[in-house]
Amino acid sequence: MSNPFSLVDKTILVTGASSGIGKATAIECSKMGAKMVITGRNELRLQETMQLLEGEGHQMIVADLTKEDDLNSIAEQCPLIEGLVNNAGSTIMVPTQFISREKLQQVLEVNTIAPILLTQIFVKKKKIAKGASIVFTDSISGVKIASPGNVLYSTSKSAIYGFVKNAALDLAGKKIRVNAVCPGMIDTHILDDVSVTSEDIEADVKKYPLKRYGKPEEVAYAIIYFLSDASAFTTGSSLVIDGGFTLQ
Amino acid sequence: MELKEFFENFAEVMDLDDANSLSENTEFKELEEWSSLSALGLMAMIDEQYGVSLTAADIRGSKTIGDIIEKIKSHSNE
Numbered sequence: 001m002s003n004p005f006s007l008v009d010k011t012i013l014v015t016g017a018s019s020g021i022g023k024a025t026a027i028e029c030s031k032m033g034a035k036m037v038i039t040g041r042n043e044l045r046l047q048e049t050m051q052l053l054e055g056e057g058h059q060m061i062v063a064d065l066t067k068e069d070d071l072n073s074i075a076e077q078c079p080l081i082e083g084l085v086n087n088a089g090s091t092i093m094v095p096t097q098f099i100s101r102e103k104l105q106q107v108l109e110v111n112t113i114a115p116i117l118l119t120q121i122f123v124k125k126k127k128i129a130k131g132a133s134i135v136f137t138d139s140i141s142g143v144k145i146a147s148p149g150n151v152l153y154s155t156s157k158s159a160i161y162g163f164v165k166n167a168a169l170d171l172a173g174k175k176i177r178v179n180a181v182c183p184g185m186i187d188t189h190i191l192d193d194v195s196v197t198s199e200d201i202e203a204d205v206k207k208y209p210l211k212r213y214g215k216p217e218e219v220a221y222a223i224i225y226f227l228s229d230a231s232a233f234t235t236g237s238s239l240v241i242d243g244g245f246t247l248q
Numbered sequence: 249m250e251l252k253e254f255f256e257n258f259a260e261v262m263d264l265d266d267a268n269s270l271s272e273n274t275e276f277k278e279l280e281e282w283s284s285l286s287a288l289g290l291m292a293m294i295d296e297q298y299g300v301s302l303t304a305a306d307i308r309g310s311k312t313i314g315d316i317i318e319k320i321k322s323h324s325n326e
Contacts, residue, residue, distance in 0.1 A: 093288050094292050095292060098289065098292035098293065148284050149284070200284055
């Protein structure tokens, strides 16, 4: 049976694969037949993801994407890839008047600068194959909506929105496609450390027309679409996956 | 810690016009202006002005402004 979403014969690099959307993406891609290269900072948690991958021939690289040497080292250790998922991300919740250079830099380094430079390095070093697909985990936060305390995250993710469209145009000549997924709130641990209570979350969930947060796999499936040949004519696009949140 | 100054900082974070309405007995979460952003602002202000990193749980576990002041003092002594 033919499957246009198959990832057989594709090697795919996923950053931030030790948790959340990155972990789900690595697992689901492996189920679609891909050979995975996964990276993350935490070796133990990365190993956990590694053990959950289906099939064989996967590789893990422990790396800190905010370090220039680590970016180069990923490109050196990685075989030629047909897919790159720039997923690693983090946030510092802070109101505008308490932004500091340090906090701004910290969020931009992980969410904006690292994925842009990783993309640049892979293209420059010809580690990304002709016809390959690059997918960014972007967000509805920034270009579509704003929310309290989210100013740094929104700023970093809006930059990605712009980068995706421009890189898609620049790399079209190499037949490399660049797309993004823009999730709404997904059940991950990214919000564990901030000042939300379970009542806050319950109230927030009610704002979603589908009355729940998304699951990491539900973002992974969209990423699989962009990685697969099913989306061969799609580039520069940003797919909103938010349970209808931004319809209102 | 200068109490008057703390109340002024608190009022600034909460966008309150008048810091004089605040006291150690003020139940801050009952204030009309309180929001999830206030909690973040409070944590950021305390970190910046007093060098103490309170957690969301610290804020959740506090009822009055006095409770917050106690938490800042106990963290400062660590």
